[in-house]
Amino acid sequence: MTIDFLYDKMDKNNFYIGRISQVYRDNSVAQVENLSLLSYRKIFQESLLPNTINYLVVIDSARGIFLGEVFQTKVASSEKLHDSINYGKLETVFPEISIDIIGIMTYHDKKFRLPEFMTVGVSEKVYLANKVVVQKYLESIETTSSSEVQLQPFATYLDMDEAEVSLKPSTLFDHHLFVVGATNSGKSTSALSILDKIIIANKKTLIIDPTGEYVDSFSDEEVKKLNLGIDTTISPGKISMQQWSMLFETNSNTQSAVLAEAIHSLRYQQKNGQTSCLVKAGQNIAQLQQELASVSKIDIDFNISLLPEQIAAESVSEPNRGSDYVYDTFKANANSYLIQKVTYQLSNTNFLKFFNYDPQLLNLLDEIESFIHTPNISLYINTSTLGASEGIGGMIIDLICNYIISQSGIIPFVFFIDEVHRYTKSQYSEEEFHKGLTLVAREGRKKGIFLFLTSQNPQDVSPVLLGQIGTLLIHRLTHNDEIRAIKNHLDDYSIKQVKKLNQGESILTSINLMQNIFLHVIKCNRKQDNDTPTL
Numbered sequence: 001m002t003i004d005f006l007y008d009k010m011d012k013n014n015f016y017i018g019r020i021s022q023v024y025r026d027n028s029v030a031q032v033e034n035l036s037l038l039s040y041r042k043i044f045q046e047s048l049l050p051n052t053i054n055y056l057v058v059i060d061s062a063r064g065i066f067l068g069e070v071f072q073t074k075v076a077s078s079e080k081l082h083d084s085i086n087y088g089k090l091e092t093v094f095p096e097i098s099i100d101i102i103g104i105m106t107y108h109d110k111k112f113r114l115p116e117f118m119t120v121g122v123s124e125k126v127y128l129a130n131k132v133v134v135q136k137y138l139e140s141i142e143t144t145s146s147s148e149v150q151l152q153p154f155a156t157y158l159d160m161d162e163a164e165v166s167l168k169p170s171t172l173f174d175h176h177l178f179v180v181g182a183t184n185s186g187k188s189t190s191a192l193s194i195l196d197k198i199i200i201a202n203k204k205t206l207i208i209d210p211t212g213e214y215v216d217s218f219s220d221e222e223v224k225k226l227n228l229g230i231d232t233t234i235s236p237g238k239i240s241m242q243q244w245s246m247l248f249e250t251n252s253n254t255q256s257a258v259l260a261e262a263i264h265s266l267r268y269q270q271k272n273g274q275t276s277c278l279v280k281a282g283q284n285i286a287q288l289q290q291e292l293a294s295v296s297k298i299d300i301d302f303n304i305s306l307l308p309e310q311i312a313a314e315s316v317s318e319p320n321r322g323s324d325y326v327y328d329t330f331k332a333n334a335n336s337y338l339i340q341k342v343t344y345q346l347s348n349t350n351f352l353k354f355f356n357y358d359p360q361l362l363n364l365l366d367e368i369e370s371f372i373h374t375p376n377i378s379l380y381i382n383t384s385t386l387g388a389s390e391g392i393g394g395m396i397i398d399l400i401c402n403y404i405i406s407q408s409g410i411i412p413f414v415f416f417i418d419e420v421h422r423y424t425k426s427q428y429s430e431e432e433f434h435k436g437l438t439l440v441a442r443e444g445r446k447k448g449i450f451l452f453l454t455s456q457n458p459q460d461v462s463p464v465l466l467g468q469i470g471t472l473l474i475h476r477l478t479h480n481d482e483i484r485a486i487k488n489h490l491d492d493y494s495i496k497q498v499k500k501l502n503q504g505e506s507i508l509t510s511i512n513l514m515q516n517i518f519l520h521v522i523k524c525n526r527k528q529d530n531d532t533p534t535l
Contacts, residue, residue, distance in 0.1 A: 001105055003060045006132050010044045015128040017050060020059065020120050021096070028068070028099045028119065030057075030126045035075065035093035048128055050097075054159060056129035056137060057099060059120045064106035066120050067129075067137060069515075071493065072098035099126070102515050103140060112140035114514060137514075138163055142171045144512050151197040155190075155519040158505060165519055169203060171512040173414055173450035175470020176441055180458050180486065185475035186504040188418070188530050189523050191454050192217060195416060196524040199223070204413035205378040206371060208397065210422050212384035213529040223378040224367075229385040232362040234355050234396070237300030239365070246402055246436075247395050248342055249426070255338045262310040266302035268295050275303065277310040281327045285318055288325070301357045308343040311335055350385075351392055365403055372410045386422075394434050397423040401436030405443055412448030415440065420453040421460030433462040441468035458485040471510035473519075476501040491516060 003012060017037045022029035032038060038051040049055070053073055059066040075095045101119055103112035129137070138160065146168060153164035172194070179194075181187035192214065198205055199222050207214065207223065215225070226232040239247070244263060245256045265278040268291065280288065315332035316325040345351050364381070371379040386393035397417065404410070417423065417437075426434050440449055451469075458466060459482060472489050477498050487495055489509045494516050497507065504523070509516045 001065070001107060001109060003058065003065050003127070006058070006065070006136070007127070007130060008132075010046075010130070012127055014043050015048070015130060016125060017057070017128060018097075018126050020122050020124045020126065023119060023122055025119075026100075027071070028059075028101060030059075030097050030099060032095040032097060035095055038073070038095055046130055050128055056134060057097075058127050058129055058133055059099075059101075060125045060127070061120055062124075063118055064104050064109070066101055066115065066118075067103035067105070067112050067133070068099035068101045068120075068126075070097050071100050074098075097126075103137070105136070105140075111136055112514065114143060134160060134163075141514050141517065142168060142512060143514055144168055144170050144174065146170050149201070151194075151201055153522065154193045154197050154524075155506075155508075155521045158518040158520055162520075165508075165517070169198070169201070171510065172471055173452065175445070175511055176451040176468060177453070177471045177473065178451075178458075178461075178466070178469045179454040179473040179475070180477070180482075181456065181475025181506070182477055183456060184503065184532060185477075185501070186506070186521060187454055187456070187475050188213065188528065189504065190473055190475070190506060190521040191416070191418060191452075192526055192528050193521050193524045194452070196526055198414055199378060202376060204371075204376070204411060206368070206413055206415050207378070207380045208383060208400075208415075208417040209380065210383050210386065210393065210419045211530075212382050214380070214418070215382055215529070217526040217528055218378075218380060223380040224371075225380045225382065226362060226364070226367060227382045227385070228364065228396070229350070229353050232364050232367065232381075233353075233358055234365060234399070235357045235363045236302060236304050236355055237357060238363055239355075239399070243399055243402060247399060248338075248345065250338065254334065258311060258314055258335055258338060259342075261314050262307060263302060264292065264295060265314070266304075266306055266310050267299050268292050269306075270302045271295060271299040277306045277313050279313050280316045280325045281313070282324055284323055285325055286323065304355055305346065305352060308339050308346065311339050311342065345392070345395075353385075354392065354396065364400075368400065368404060369407065372404060372407055372413065375411050378413075394423040394426060398434040398436035401440045404449060405436075405440055405447065407447075410447045410449065412450070414450050414452050415444070416452040418454050419456075421455045421457060424461050424465075433465070438462055438465045438468070441465050457482050471508070471512065474498060474501075474507045474509065475505070476503075 018030045018032040020028055021031040040049050051073060053070050055070055057068050057070060059068060073095060075093055101115050104115040104118055105112045148168040148170055150166040150168050153166045155165040156162040157165060179187055179191050199218060241260045244259060248259060250256045250259055269278050315328050315335050317328035317331060319326050371377060383393065424433050424437065441451055444451065455461060472486060474486060477483050483495060483498055494507050504521050506519050506521060507516055508519055
């Protein structure tokens, strides 16, 4: 494609402003032929305002057509300059504009692409971008080469005459999406607008809602709705030994083995209809081991409230002489920390409310397993009963993450977690953050699991998790520490604009985009219970 094709309705010379005079590795400088060329003018229904910054230009080069963005405009300050302006001799003033090269379109291309190591050359002509160039730029903003159908528009460009933003699902979610912003910055509205477009496009979505604000956003025909702790629980029998170790965050020494023995004993008691723990001290070793071996794969349920007592009952040893178990003080002391940890979580959290066997209620892990293997369905889980500061919430999300990553044959889906900062911190472990989400962020893409997270503060998620995020939708942030956490995703100009964003305005940065784009999110018509009460 040649530059004349882009300026077919009007001679390109009407948009000419100067030539490249300096070329650097990170930008280029163009010498404007005179100051009058930077004045405001209207050409064929196009309004040109080249005396400012943040507008597009094209450079006609031997390598193709370069697309650039002006980030600095200046004239040399001198007495001669003032005299020229005062006497109206604008043709004697030669301004300079600094250009950031963001794309190139060779003669074989139909749209712009990343310039890689190529750049402009000295003396090449620079032209102001017309509407055709801007449209080509908007069509080229995505660098993904997939043939997906774009989602319906969820936002408009702030600096492109409010053109609508339509992106492919892979552009947003291929490297996970993180929406971040201060309270009342429009974060939840943006999340719902994107979810709306995903559901309309019939893409599979797993929604975790910690506040219940999306409970009426989707119809029962669009998503299957579960309310954790009300109509849905997690059956203890559905959780593997490895997952129990993760839930109680056992150490790498003997705690996992002791926990497994205690759970096995409680399954034996449940099988025999006993409502108390199994006391091993004083019982015949061979006979008891034979009876415990009778526990089969179908005997999976047990009374979790007896777990601390059963761990204490496991503090026995086999004597050198004799055929009965004897109480072992050394093991009792070793198991005391595990007993305290389990007792604390059972008594000081809502653990028992969510982990119990009730055949009348739905089992969460069964529902998730059905979801990930069934096409064209979405699942909504209302976790508002967990509470804002309830540590059990992080444990359950960690359990869900480890469960889905262990599955095979997953039909690709978007895993949406609102207010993810509620579930990332680990209150009962030596580790600062739960590891489940990080594992999904690292390994989930290979299995078709794409994270969609929202949070008020990027510091509330693990730096390792944040490092796996390739796409961020950033609303207004005010604290320097919060901005510093995401500065690797932004250029210098975008970093300075984060504090200036109005409600609903955001910066979309992604490795799947040609450059960062400034958006105003379009509020969708779905009901959302997030209105701020007035005093």
